[in-house]
Amino acid sequence: MLDSNMKQQLGTYLQKIDNPIELTVSINETPKSKELETLAREIAEISDKISLTIKTDDVGRVPRMTVAPQGEMARVTFAGVPMGHEFTSLILALLQAGGYPSKEDPALQTQAKHLSKPLDFEVYISLSCHNCPDVVQAINLMAVLNPNISATMIDGGVFPDEVDELGIMAVPTLLLNGQPFGNGRMTLEEILNKVDDSAEEKQAAELSAKAPFDVLVVGGGPAGASAAIYTARKGIRTGIVADRFGGQVMDTMAIENFISVKATNGPKLVAGLEEHVKEYDIDVMTNQRAVDIRDIDDEHGKKIKQVELANGAVLTAKSIILATGARWREMNVPGEEQYKTKGVAFCPHCDGPLFKGKPVAVIGGGNSGIEAAIDLAGIVEHVTVLEFADTLRADAVLVRKAESLANITIIKNAMTTEVLGDGNKVVGLSYQDRKTDQNHVVDVAGIFVQIGLVPNSDFLKDTLELSDRGEIVIDGRGQTSLAGVFAAGDVTTVPFKQIIISMGAGATAALGAFDYLIRH
Structure with a gap:
């Protein structure tokens, strides 16, 4: 199942397990059961911290594997064979069940630990889905941290009858306590905010209390990340506020025209962007959507910008760089909206x-x-x-x-x-x-x-000059029709919507904003 190279790499990771863990595998006579049994045995042979139990007379979904700290009730389940994109999810589940700390934001982990209501998550995935592991890993971590939470990954290709019965035609599809909860890529923060009733109000208060930024970048794709890095390198107070870090690039698989990198994919490129951004003192605020920008006068009578968010929070900044990107264009025909995720x-x-x-x-x-x-x-x-x-x-x-x-x-x-x-x-x-x-x-x-794509500029139609396609009109410095507000990337009139062009445009807008701050 695992070649010698994968076993060697896995052995290096499993050395990080501090506490014994138990794998329980339920199988029958199907080929997928044999695959899962082979995988489980190979993993157990690599580490003496892992014990394995094989069950052949179990009920429920078969094949399946549960991962649990020794002596505890299993709360993390893989129904199917967690290979492909989900192999990383399995490795992380093993490490976290064995006491190795997650690299997720400590505040989010604390939030997960404090959830008091029972939460039974089930996520239907396909092994070729590059968005699915984000959801699987998020709910797995929640289950490891909190005994009130359970998480089950279900490979739709192994359990097609369930997929047909539930009418699932898009992955990832997340259920909570047997009811539909969400479709598509979701981060840990997004899931927590949906199940934590008090999260939105707390976040809005915390965000509104932040001191004004010199530059606030709205959008976390290639243009936004590039702009933030350039402004942060100037030593000025920089923030990024975005619905999700990475934007549309997270949904891109093959990338073969990014100069100096022969081949990569969207999630890998975004991980590199995020790592680069974290090298600087940049305040990154994700899972937030801007709904308005406006000019106000500060206490000295000078113009300052405000960005209002969907949760009611208001951020202030001396200048703004809009890099909100674009979304998939829809057909806008009868039946399309009704059958989204249903075909x-x-x-x-x-x-x-x-x-x-x-x-x-x-x-x-x-x-x-x-x-x-x-x-x-x-x-x-x-x-x-x-x-x-x-x-x-x-x-x-x-x-x-x-x-x-x-x-x-x-x-x-x-x-x-x-x-x-x-x-x-x-x-x-x-x-x-x-x-x-x-x-x-x-x-x-x-x-x-x-x-094709539609620019994410709907909230700006009464504020900035837009083209007939809804793109933000900018000049050679990235300046928009509103002084101190710059823009970059796919949301603008810059031709040729390409990752490398967006990055360059982000740098241009950042330098334009810096020049504006110096002069004003």
Whole structure:
């Protein structure tokens, strides 16, 4: 199961276990059970701090593995074989159950320990999902820290009947006490804030009490991180306030055009950004969404900026850099909103395995759309690509690859008009041929929307000059139409939405803001 190199690396990690832990594996005669048993035995052989019990007559989900400190009731469960992206989740569970401290924010860990109500988390995942481990690791840590909490990872590919019964068509899907709790990537902070009734009020008070920043960066993607590093290096008080650190890049897998790095992926790049930001005295405030910015006069009659957050908190700053990025563009057709996470999806890497052996559609013929079609073709029965224009916008090498695959059909001049469903899930879509005006129906179980991005600037439409596409209009220094407010990255009118361009734009805005502070 594990090669010699992985065993050697795992052995290094498991040396950090202080207290004995127990693995209990429940199996039957299925191949996945044999895989899990092999994995568990190999792990137990590496460390004398790990004991193993194999059960062959257990009830409930099988195969499954529980991890617990010796002598304690197991609260962390892996239903399925935690390999792929979830192998890291397993290693962390072993370490934390064995007493090795988590690197998560101590304040968040204290918050988790103080939760008093019973919380039974279940998260449905796919092993190819790069967002799923964040949720699995968050609830596992909560379960290790608090005896009132239990956490179960469930591989939807191993338990398809459960997935079908619950109507799960997107991962990660998180349940709490048997009820839907959340979909998509969620951080420990986000989960805690949803279950801790007093968290939002406390946070708002703490944030509002912060002293004014010289520069407040709104947004934590490549542009925001770059801007914050540049301003912090100038020795001025810098803060980042963001919904999540990393932004849209967290949902990007293959990155092969970041100069000097031949190949990487979004989560890995974001981890590097976060590590770099932490090298400086930057106040990072995540899980916060800005809803307004405004100018006010301070006690000396000088203009100062205010940023209001969704929880009611107000932050003040002498200058602001807006780097709120963009989000997936939606089709805006009937049925789309109703069937989100029920067949309408935006991440082929995450949700593709849930449509194994079924027909799907990809909307969009750019690089993202054609790459999605190629990836999905190896999993699903058939992929129908619908492109609005009369030509594909994807790179020629991608188009040739897609056209060479027998289970990909590409339809051009196709305008999607409706998502069709049976009340519970997607069953098809309708489109209009833009040349003939004829309407057609394609029977599909899933629809992957890959038609570009929309700037996250809705809250600025009455404050700043925006383009007809909703982008923040900036000059060569990143200055917006409001003095002292700068902007960078995908939310702006800068052409070519690329990671490396966003980073450069962030640096430009930071230097522009610094120059503004010197002069004013």
